[in-house]
Amino acid sequence: MMTGTPVVTEQQIFTDDLWAYRQAVRSYISSEPALQRWCGTHYPSTEAHMAEHAALMAQLFASGWSRYGWPQAAGGFGGDERHRAVLYDELSAAGVDVPEQQMLLETLGPAVLHYAPALAAEFLPAYLAGEEWWSQSFSEPDAGSDLAGLRCRARRDRDTYVVSGQKIWTSHGATARRLICLLRTGTLESRHRGLTMIMIDTDTPGVQIGPIALASGQNELSEVFFDDVVVPASRLVGAEGQGWQVAMFLLQFERAMYAWLSATVASRKLRELRELLAELPDGGVRRLGECYTDIVTLKARSAQTVRRLAAGEAVGPEASVDKILLATAEIGLHDLARDLLPTEFLFGDGPVAAHWRDDWWYSRASTIMGGSAEVQRGIIADRVLCLPKETSA
Ligand SMILES: Cc1cc2nc3c(=O)[nH]c(=O)nc-3n(C[C@H](O)[C@H](O)[C@H](O)COP(=O)(O)OP(=O)(O)OC[C@H]3O[C@@H](n4cnc5c(N)ncnc54)[C@H](O)[C@@H]3O)c2cc1C
Structure with missing residues (x-):
């Protein structure tokens, strides 16, 4: 043939x-x-x-x-x-x-x-x-950094799960079609071993979502209440009890791909900031240069992480480095805009000023969301550098 x-x-x-x-x-x-x-x-x-x-x-x-x-x-x-x-x-x-x-x-x-x-x-x-689009419902009022302590419960009932409890800080929860929820299926004492990931549609009876306004006034966050919400077992993401493993897999993308994406946006915003400045005050060139260096450092690190993820490697706790570099670059960029556009930033009522102000507020959260900077440093010390534990004097 x-x-x-x-x-x-x-x-x-x-x-x-x-x-x-x-x-x-x-x-x-x-x-x-x-x-x-x-x-x-x-x-x-x-x-x-x-x-x-x-x-x-x-x-x-x-x-x-x-x-x-x-x-x-x-x-x-x-x-x-x-x-x-x-x-x-x-x-x-x-x-x-x-x-x-x-x-x-x-x-x-x-x-x-x-x-x-x-x-x-x-x-x-x-x-x-x-x-x-979907939202991530992990955090609870008493479980943020300590996710293994979460309480929102999913109880197996034949071929369904019945979900009850509360989540908080769910980004874009109020407009999302589905929530990816980390839920407790084991006992509270089972900690991370008793967790399960389940996808829940936001229009399921018993799901109630209330907006939480950011400091900028934008309703980006939300709290979610589940009152005996019945979800088919076919909505499991991973097996029952495998939720921690799924969450750790997910977090490396949250910390690394999100960092790359945000780095590209930060590069663009730095360029736009420079274009807004008719002249630079004393020290302005140095500040722009420092900010540029932070963004390029983030991109260099992040590009390597993207290559590793693309090759199917488990980046694991090393993604915490990308997360810290991202927070440094974002806070530096928005503080720079505040300092170099002082009158416009504080008192301008046009869309450009509003944009920079909203984003400045949001950049404050970059050391909290997706795992706080303190916790990331702890992960790097313990699991990447394997430093000895601190001992009390
Ligand atoms: C803008 C924004 C968007 C968010 N979006 C989402 C989302 O979409 N989905 C979601 O599930 N969550 C989301 N979150 C929640 C976020 O993940 C949590 O706020 C974060 O994990 C911290 O948890 P917490 O707020 O309960 O603070 P806590 O865990 O109570 O921490 C309070 C303080 O204690 C410190 N701390 C806690 N434990 C340690 C430790 N072991 N070592 C050193 N310091 C420690 C922290 O660094 C922090 O300074 C979002 C948060 C923000 C601000």
């Missing part, structure tokens, strides 16, 4: 050749006028922000470029973490927003893919297309 030359599809070229993918993405972004809609816009509310960015998700999905980096079985075109990293880099370099939904996806998507491929196949395509 004659065999012809195998057909190489365009998708295959881009999944195999990262440089070709980057060039094609760059060419698309520079030639697509529709993307102007998402260049540096300030949104009056979280709800408006998420709705507009859902439209950006849809645009990037329809063009195909956001489908690289995700497997075909879950609505993608193949490729790996590096494809996603390149997309964020190119959007930011062109001054286009990276969709807010993409930040949640980087946190939650890989864990759902890895531990619940059937759920990923069912729901990830709609996520990529901007038709739905």
Whole structure:
């Protein structure tokens, strides 16, 4: 039988050749006028922000470029973490927003893919297309840093789980379609061994979500109450009792891919800040240089982590380094804007001033969310550097 030359599809070229993918993405972004809609816009509310960015998700999905980096079985075109990293880099370099939904996806998507491929196949395509998004419901009023102490309970009842309790600080919970919840299925004493990850639809009877306003006034966070919420056992992400393992897998993406994505946005914002400054005050060049160095340091570290994740390596506790560098860069950038734009930053009533002010407030949280800076330093000391335990004098 004659065999012809195998057909190489365009998708295959881009999944195999990262440089070709980057060039094609760059060419698309520079030639697509529709993307102007998402260049540096300030949104009056979280709800408006998420709705507009859902439209950006849809645009990037329809063009195909956001489908690289995700497997075909879950609505993608193949490729790996590096494809996603390149997309964020190119959007930011062109001054286009990276969709807010993409930040949640980087946190939650890989864990759902890895531990619940059937759920990923069912729901990830709609996520990529901007038709739905998910939130992370781990923290509780008495369990943040100490996640192994969480109490929100899931009780097995034949082929369902019945969930009762409370979560707090759930980012974008009020607009999300589904919650990825870390729940207690064992006894409280079983600590991290008695935890289970379950995906819960926000419109399930008994789920109540109330917004929590940030210092900027934006309703980005939320508290979630579960009152005997019945969830099919098919919504398990991983096995019962495997929740801690799933959470640790997830946290390396939350800390590392999120850091890369945020670093690309920080590079863009530093450039925009420089363009806003007609002249620099004394010491301004040094401050800009220090900030630039922090962002480049973060990107250098983060690029290495992205390569490791793409190679299937477990980054584990080392992702805490990326998280600390991210907080340093974000706080430095926003303090710099406050100091170099003093009048505009404090008293300007236009969208640019409002944007910098809101983001300055948000940057204060960068040493808390996703695990506090103190806890990250503890992880690095104990589990990366293996330093001896402190002894009391
Ligand atoms: C903007 C924002 C968004 C968030 N989004 C989400 C989300 O989407 N989903 C979610 O589940 N959670 C979210 N969180 C919650 C976040 O993960 C927790 O706030 C964080 O883990 C800290 O927990 P905590 O607030 O309970 O503080 P605590 O754990 O009570 O910590 C209080 C203080 O004690 C310190 N501390 C605690 N333990 C130690 C230790 N072992 N060593 C040294 N110092 C320690 C901490 O560093 C901190 O300074 C978000 C938080 C913020 C601010």
